[in-house]
Amino acid sequence: MIAILFVALAFLTLGFVAVWAFEVRKNPDTPDPGAPNAERVAVGFFANFFDALGIGSFATSTTYFRLRKLVRDELIPGTLNVGHCLPTITQAFIGITLIEVDPLTLVLMIATAVAGAWVGAGVVSRLPRRAIQIGMGLALVIAAGFMLAKLTGVMPSSAVGTLDLQGWRLALGLIGSFFLGTIMPLGIGYYAPCMILVSMLGMSPKATFPIMMGACAFLMPVASAQFVRKKRYSLRTAVGMAIGGIFGSALALLVVKEMNLRTVMWLVTVVVVYTGISLLRSAAVDRRVAPTA
Numbered sequence: 001m002i003a004i005l006f007v008a009l010a011f012l013t014l015g016f017v018a019v020w021a022f023e024v025r026k027n028p029d030t031p032d033p034g035a036p037n038a039e040r041v042a043v044g045f046f047a048n049f050f051d052a053l054g055i056g057s058f059a060t061s062t063t064y065f066r067l068r069k070l071v072r073d074e075l076i077p078g079t080l081n082v083g084h085c086l087p088t089i090t091q092a093f094i095g096i097t098l099i100e101v102d103p104l105t106l107v108l109m110i111a112t113a114v115a116g117a118w119v120g121a122g123v124v125s126r127l128p129r130r131a132i133q134i135g136m137g138l139a140l141v142i143a144a145g146f147m148l149a150k151l152t153g154v155m156p157s158s159a160v161g162t163l164d165l166q167g168w169r170l171a172l173g174l175i176g177s178f179f180l181g182t183i184m185p186l187g188i189g190y191y192a193p194c195m196i197l198v199s200m201l202g203m204s205p206k207a208t209f210p211i212m213m214g215a216c217a218f219l220m221p222v223a224s225a226q227f228v229r230k231k232r233y234s235l236r237t238a239v240g241m242a243i244g245g246i247f248g249s250a251l252a253l254l255v256v257k258e259m260n261l262r263t264v265m266w267l268v269t270v271v272v273v274y275t276g277i278s279l280l281r282s283a284a285v286d287r288r289v290a291p292t293a
Contacts, residue, residue: 094253110218161204162202163204
């Protein structure tokens with residue numbers, strides 16, 4: 001079953017790359033054309049390095065985008081999905097190989113997450129700027145809450161638990177996975193919420209890594225293809241993030257096996273809260289100036 005999963009992921013990856021290349025050639029008016037610079041490559045490298053270690057990449061990337069004004073707010077969700085797509089697929093191939101989990105649970109959780117992402121991306125890619133600011137702001141604050149739960153011990157962090165879900169626990173897991181897939185394109189991410197979900201259902205938190213990585217690897221090409229077709233992303237930034245992110249993901253999973261990230265996660269939590277509030281304030285400002293624009 002794992003071999004079939006890998007073959008399917010390989011075909012999906014090739015299909016996404018083909019669609020991306022075709023749409024870029026077809027639409028020269030895609031936002032932010034041109035070759036990526038070192039800064040954008042570095043964003044992808046470091047975001048995905050820490051993503052592979054469980055911190056996440058969406059919130060940290062969004063924070064940097066807004067601090068440096070690299071990407072317009074309305075293009076951030078698409079840029080996150082497209083730019084982190086190939087690095088996340090890299091994580092999945094390596095993570096599923098290294099970490100044991102029940103194959104049936106893995107495949108079903110991935111399938112429901114992909115279905116949710118298809119629904120979610122279709123909605124997010126059509127949202128106006130202010131709606132995206134509000135959605136991203138709330139999503140980041142929620143993501144910070146998940147990170148805080150992990151740091152304070154509210155979210156289980158031990159290795160105790162099963163390698164699968166069965167019966168009603170599996171049913172709840174699949175429903176939750178579908179919902180998390182729908183909100184991921186908005187920028188909230190899948191990793192931390194998924195870890196909380198399956199840990200509460202009795203699975204080992206360590207066993208959630210193949211699920212998180214595998215689900216995102218399958219759902220991100222599905223979601224990203226819609227952003228690419230609608231030209232709702234920054235091309236230059238996404239390409240740079242993809243290049244740097246592949247190397248960052250591989251380094252984290254293959255070289256760094258154990259690392260104390262508590263200090264980094266506390267810092268990220270604070271910064272993410274700041275960015276979320278900043279987006280909500282920007283949405284409030286846009287609402288005030290809209291009638292006179």
